[in-house]
Amino acid sequence: MQLELKNVTKAFGDFVANDSISLTVEPGQVHTLLGENGAGKSTLMNVLFGLYQPTAGEILLNGQPVRFSGPGDAMARGIGMVHQHFMLVPVFTVAENIALGHEDTKGGRLDLKTTARKVREISARFGFDIDPDALVEDLPVGVQQRVEIIKALIRDAELLILDEPTAVLTPQETDELLRIIKQLRDGGTSIIFISHKLREVKEISDVITVIRRGKVVGTADPSASSSELASLMVGRDVQLNLNRVPAEGGSPALEVKNLSVVATNGTLLLDDVSLSVAEGEVLAVAGVQGNGQTELVESIMGLRPVQSGSVSLHGDVLTGRPVKEVLRYGVGYVPEDRNVEGLVGEFSVAENLVLDQLDRPEIAGRLSLHRAAVARNASDKIEEFDIRTGSASAAASTLSGGNQQKIVLAREFSRPLRLLVASQPTRGVDVGSIEFLHRRILRERDTGTAVVLVSTELDEVLEMGDRIAVMYHGKLMGIVPGGTSREVLGLMMAGSTAEEAFEAAAGSAQPGSEENLV
Structure with missing residues (x-):
């Protein structure tokens, strides 16, 4: 036809x-x-x-x-x-x-x-x-x-x-x-x-x-x-290869131990998940959407109650603490749906840039925002993060997806971080903005911040992960080095453990090609 x-x-x-x-x-x-x-x-x-x-x-x-x-x-x-x-x-x-x-x-x-x-x-x-x-x-x-x-x-x-x-x-x-x-x-x-x-x-x-x-x-x-x-x-030149340097890695920052989460209907959403992330490291979490990644992120952030297990940051237990307190421990959060959890579309760009800072006396009083301080903050962040907007007073909903995501990232980076949790950070974002967001996350990593990056885009996982954790049906199938082959990761995403995936991939590889598995 x-x-x-x-x-x-x-x-x-x-x-x-x-x-x-x-x-x-x-x-x-x-x-x-x-x-x-x-x-x-x-x-x-x-x-x-x-x-x-x-x-x-x-x-x-x-x-x-x-x-x-x-x-x-x-x-x-x-x-x-x-x-x-x-x-x-x-x-x-x-x-x-x-x-x-x-x-x-x-x-x-x-x-x-x-x-x-x-x-x-x-x-x-x-x-x-x-x-x-x-x-x-x-x-x-x-x-x-x-x-x-x-x-x-x-x-x-x-x-x-x-x-x-x-x-x-x-x-x-x-x-x-x-x-x-x-x-x-x-x-x-x-x-x-x-x-x-x-x-x-x-x-x-x-x-x-x-x-x-x-x-x-x-x-x-x-x-x-x-x-x-x-x-x-x-419509412009884009540098797709980040040419990033490997993480040096420091002492453990985030510790997730034996975490289990159960839905209201009794379904096990997270099944005894344990992992750690070091200072100055990106742990990329891979998996087909709906295999427990969302529940893992929400448990870390205090958005979802856990049945058992714990989450701690530099030895301080975060499990059971309200979200506001988790943020005050130096945790930045980029939610998987910015329009539902990350932004208030009707609010201005300037207002969205201080949504999590309204308890700071220099930003807001008891009854109103300090407009001059909010405007100065917006001017600084718009320039630093290259947020394309006609005005800081424009509604956030009028911006492109990439620029909306830059608002979320700029707001989270406005305070000292010890951990960044970024879920689907480039979903619905143009290629040019992806390049910028990736570089900015890696710059934060290089200051010593631990980063958990959750993505269903395997290219993003391979580009950003110093180590890669793979989720399947609420279980952690293993954590492998960054640069592990697509074949191994794909087998893990389908339910194989890391050991099984490496063994199966090695068995199907051409002689002399085993080094390509990692």
């Missing part, structure tokens, strides 16, 4: 999410849409899939103009979409999920046997190894994604849209997905691959279209360097 988008525009009121976008996807081609979060990629695909109506422009399939009133129309014309967040019912079987909305019937009754047969046929053709009778909630996320792909293929999709498809996958699951995409392409399926991960984009793409702020700013060949692609994405 050939797809053409001609001058497609999508506006929401005065905001133009897609601005006169034109591109062509040829049959049997992987066409990547590359751009930062918020660039307009997903909006464009929602227009193509019939979820949004275009404000202007036209869509052509095999040279014929089409207009979709909803996803059903798009699917009827051979377009399938695998969304970033899976559209599956956990308590249904694979066959039930695939039949949902497109039920085969026999004698007026639901015919799941026919659906199961089709699942097995597609599974065998592409090597998916999917049991149609398995409950979706029992399947790993990588297998759930294959179920989503089968949903599209079973409806004869000739064009498949994959929206950030590797966001919740281990490295091994990512490699398997890329293999499947190549197999689909070689079979004649047209594929639109939406991503911001440069390594994957370079590996899988036939053509790369770069979108920035809702506009096509260029096309690139997969042979282009990562730096060239990053520069197209943000």
Whole structure:
């Protein structure tokens, strides 16, 4: 199937999410849409899939103009979409999920046997190894994604849209997905691959279209360097390699001992986790989202009660202390969702920069802020952290994601720190801001601050971690040196202990390549 988008525009009121976008996807081609979060990629695909109506422009399939009133129309014309967040019912079987909305019937009754047969046929053709009778909630996320792909293929999709498809996958699951995409392409399926991960984009793409702020700013060949692609994405030169020096490391700062956390329904969220972080060290915590990282961070910060175990900083026990007291012990906190926990969007940039300092007499009195002091602080921090804002009095919600994150980091670095806990510090942040944030965190590390950095982005973990801890189902699978191979980390993210992962990776390595495991 050939797809053409001609001058497609999508506006929401005065905001133009897609601005006169034109591109062509040829049959049997992987066409990547590359751009930062918020660039307009997903909006464009929602227009193509019939979820949004275009404000202007036209869509052509095999040279014929089409207009979709909803996803059903798009699917009827051979377009399938695998969304970033899976559209599956956990308590249904694979066959039930695939039949949902497109039920085969026999004698007026639901015919799941026919659906199961089709699942097995597609599974065998592409090597998916999917049991149609398995409950979706029992399947790993990588297998759930294959179920989503089968949903599209079973409806004869000739064009498949994959929206950030590797966001919740281990490295091994990512490699398997890329293999499947190549197999689909070689079979004649047209594929639109939406991503911001440069390594994957370079590996899988036939053509790369770069979108920035809702506009096509260029096309690139997969042979282009990562730096060239990053520069197209943000509109300026970007230094991707930090060239950081290894941590010297000091005495232990943070000590987490035998920490267990239980949900209100009795589910064990953290299972006997123990770790330590030294002064002047970054411990990067890796794992697929939802494997206990959030609970670990919240337990350290005093945001979540623990069932057993303890957290201490330089010998002072923090367990059971209120968050305000934990902060006063010299702990900085960058939450995983800045809009929920890190900022008050309606407050000004200046006000957000002092949110955790309102008990300081130089910042606030009993009834009001000392505006002059708040303004001076804002001026200093805006300059030091390169916060791009028209005014310190602008609402924080009006800034880009990267600049909002700079506000959070600037506020936390406004006081002496002994520990920085940064959870997903670059989520939804452009490549240029990521570069700045990474350098600033490493500068703090080099002053002797212990750093716990939690990230689902493996590139970030490898770039920043002096040591790397891997979480799986609430357990710590091990702590390995920084620079450990993706293969080893991927095996640990899937449930292997560090020892098992190193042994398995060494067994699969080529002779003489064992040094690449670390």
